[in-house]
Amino acid sequence: xxxxxxxxxxxxxxxxxxxxxxxxxxxxxxxxxxxxxxxxxxxxxxxxxxxxxxxxxxxxxxxxxxxxxxxxxxxxxxxxxxxxxxxxxxxxxxxxxxxxxxxxxxxxxxxxxxxxxxxxxxxxxxxxxxxxxxxxxxxxxxxxxxxxxxxxxxxxxxxxxxxxxxxxxxxxxxxxxxxxxxxxxxxxxxxxxxxxxxxxxxxxxxxxxxxxxxxxxxxxxxxxxxxxxxxxxxxxxxxxxxxxxxxxxxxxxxxxxxxxxxxxxxxxxxxxxxxxxxxxxxxxxxxxxxxxxxxxxxxxxxxxxx
Numbered sequence: 001x002x003x004x005x006x007x008x009x010x011x012x013x014x015x016x017x018x019x020x021x022x023x024x025x026x027x028x029x030x031x032x033x034x035x036x037x038x039x040x041x042x043x044x045x046x047x048x049x050x051x052x053x054x055x056x057x058x059x060x061x062x063x064x065x066x067x068x069x070x071x072x073x074x075x076x077x078x079x080x081x082x083x084x085x086x087x088x089x090x091x092x093x094x095x096x097x098x099x100x101x102x103x104x105x106x107x108x109x110x111x112x113x114x115x116x117x118x119x120x121x122x123x124x125x126x127x128x129x130x131x132x133x134x135x136x137x138x139x140x141x142x143x144x145x146x147x148x149x150x151x152x153x154x155x156x157x158x159x160x161x162x163x164x165x166x167x168x169x170x171x172x173x174x175x176x177x178x179x180x181x182x183x184x185x186x187x188x189x190x191x192x193x194x195x196x197x198x199x200x201x202x203x204x205x206x207x208x209x210x211x212x213x214x215x216x217x218x219x220x221x222x223x224x225x226x227x228x229x230x231x232x233x234x235x236x237x238x239x240x241x242x243x244x245x246x247x248x249x250x251x252x253x254x255x256x257x258x259x260x261x262x263x264x265x266x267x268x269x270x271x272x273x274x275x276x277x278x279x280x281x282x283x284x285x286x287x288x289x290x291x292x293x294x295x296x297x298x299x300x301x302x303x304x305x306x
Contacts, residue, residue, distance in 0.1 A: 009156045011117035016287045017125075023294040025122045027087060027186045027213040028276070087128040087186055088145040090177065091116045092170075093162065094191030095136030097238040100164035101192070103221035105282035112190045112219055113159045118290055119188055120155045124148075132158055135173040137165035145185070167239045168195045174203035178210050188215045193266060201269040214275035215293070218266070221282045225259065227252050 055077060069077045093116050099109040120130040124147060131145030132155050141158050170191055177187065187207055193200060193216075207214055229248035236243045263279065270277035276297070280289050 009117065011114050011156060011159055012121060017118055017121050020118065020122060020287065020290055020294065021125060023291065024126060024298065025119065025294060026297050028297060028300050029184065029211065029213040087123065088183065089119065089123040089128060089186045089188065090131045090133065090145055090181060091119055092133045092135065092173065092177065092187065092189045094168065094170050095134045095162050095164055096166055096168040097164050098168065098192055098194050100238055101221060103223040105221055108192060108219050108221065108282060109164050111282050111286065113162065114286055115190055115217065117156055117159055120152060124152045130155060133173060133177060134158065134162045135170050140173060170195055171199040171203050175206055178206040181212065184211045186213045186215065190217045190219065192220060193218050197262065197265055204270065204273045204275050208273045208275065216270055216275050216277045218279045219282060220279065225281065227255050
C-alpha cells in the first residue's frame with residue numbers, strides 16, 4: 001500500500017484516488033510478470049481458472065492428471081490452468097513545450113501530470129509495478145517500473161519536477177522503450193501528439209509487435225478543436241520561435257478540416273494497431289475520464305486476444 005505521504009502529494013486528490021481504488025487497473029492482454037498477481041499470463045501455471053487439457057508426457061506432475069478422463073478414455077490427460085501474474089505499467093509523459101498550452105481550461109501538462117500520478121498510484125496500490133518516462137528537453141527522465149510502495153514517492157517527485165521544454169521527441173522515446181521493455185507491459189502514453197503522424201503510428205506498431213498493451217491519451221483544449229476566435233490573433237509556436245498573425249475567420253474552415261483529418265487518422269491508426277485510444281479535452285473531469293478508462297478495460301479484459 002502506498003504511504004500516506006504519497007497520497008498527500010499536490011498531484012493526487014486523495015478523495016478521487018480513494019474512489020478510483022474501488023476499481024482495478026487491468027490489461028486487455030496477458031502479461032509477463034515476476035510474481036503472482038491478478039493479471040492473466042500467456043503461460044500456464046496454477047490458479048483456480050481451468051484453461052484446457054493436454055496429453056501427458058513423461059516428466060509431467062502426476063498430481064495434475066485427470067483420473068476421471070482416464071476412466072472414460074483410458075488415456076492420460078493433464079489439466080492446464082491460467083497462470084496469474086503481476087503487471088508492469090510504464091507511463092510515458094510528453095513534456096515538450098507544446099504541453100505548456102493553457103486555454104480557458106487547465107494547463108495541459110498539469111492535467112497530464114495528475115493523470116500520470118493517479119495511474120501510478122492505482123498500479124502500485126494493487127501490488128503492480130509502475131515506471132515513468134518524461135520526454136522533453138535535453139535529458140528525459142526515465143524511472144524503471146517497480147512495485148514497492150516507497151517507489152511511488154520517487155515517481156511523484158519526478159512528476160512534480162517535470163517542466164515543459166523543447167521539441168517533441170516522443171517518437172524516438174517510444175521506439176527506445178519498445179526495445180528496452182522486453183516483457184509484456186501496459187504502456188500508457190499521455191501527450192497532445194502534435195508530431196509526425198506516420199512516425200507516431202510506426203512507434204505504436206513497434207510497441208504492439210512486442211505484445212505490449214497500449215493506452216493512448218490525447219489531451220486537447222476545446223479551443224484547439226473549435227477555433228472560436230473572432231478577431232485577428234497572433235499564434236506562437238511553443239516549440240520554436242515561429243509565429244503567425246492572421247484573421248481566424250479566413251482560415252477557420254481549413255484549420256478545422258486539417259485538425260479533424262489529423263485526429264481521425266490518429267484514431268484509425270490506433271485502432272489498426274489495437275491501441276486503446278482516448279481523446280480527452282482539458283475541461284473534462286479527470287476522475288470521470290479515469291473511471292471510464294478502468295471500467296471499459298475491465299469489460300474488455302475477458303474478450304481480448306492473447
